Amino acid sequence: MIELAFWVLALIMVGAAMAVVLLRNIFRAALLLVLCFFTVAGIYITLNADFLAAVQVLIYAGAIGILLIFAIMLTRDLHEGNPFNRLKVPALVISLLVLTTMIGVIVGTDWGGISSNPQAVEMPVDESTTSYVATALFDQDKGFVLPFEIASVLLLAALIGAVVLVQDRDRR
């Protein structure tokens, strides 16, 4: 069952990602990117990461998808389509090189017991990871409280930066 879910999700994900790169209509590319984000959430569920799947749908499929569609609407370059630049062939060669290298390393590595770890392969039925993620984030000894605070400062800086960048210069 979980294998079937993985293969269906993986096929849809790779197809949607290819469509983002190859489609001529940029608006359709953005919608397929949102589909791609949804399938990534499904992959997280097959990995027993339910909290991350929910966050993926909220942040990526929701927020970033809407943001990208708004940016496409505001920049009105729809008629230009989604053209390639003059690096089309070298970029293809480089990415295929990267892909074959990575696949070679992944296949060539001896994963030992990790890959067929029975605890990982069989899916625990009803246990939410949310409280464990919270423990991992905010634990007093091994937690990530300072990085969490730094992330909030980063988000504040990004918010202010975005507002400053897009505000109308003439009306200041």
Add this chain to the structure above:
Amino acid sequence: MHLGIEHYLILSAVMFSIGLYGALAKRNAVVILMCIEIMLNAVNIAIVAFSRYVVPDVVLLTGHVFAIFVMTVAAAEAAVGLAIIISIYRSRQSVDVEQADLMKG
């Protein structure tokens, strides 16, 4: 045939390469940003897969925490990146990265 860590890592590698190709070969800045998001998602899949297979007991979820930080930075990056693209569009009436050569010497 059961799912091993290789399946997830190869899926992640394929997604990363597609995103890399798009980020290198496209002219529209918004599409380049979309391809960068695909690459970040690919990395997240690899992180979560490692977290699932290397440390399978649910108690230690450092990999999930890393993925959450990647998502945070991706959200900030998307907001600032799109603001820069809209700013460039205002001054040049185009989001073609080959025409955005203001800083070219």
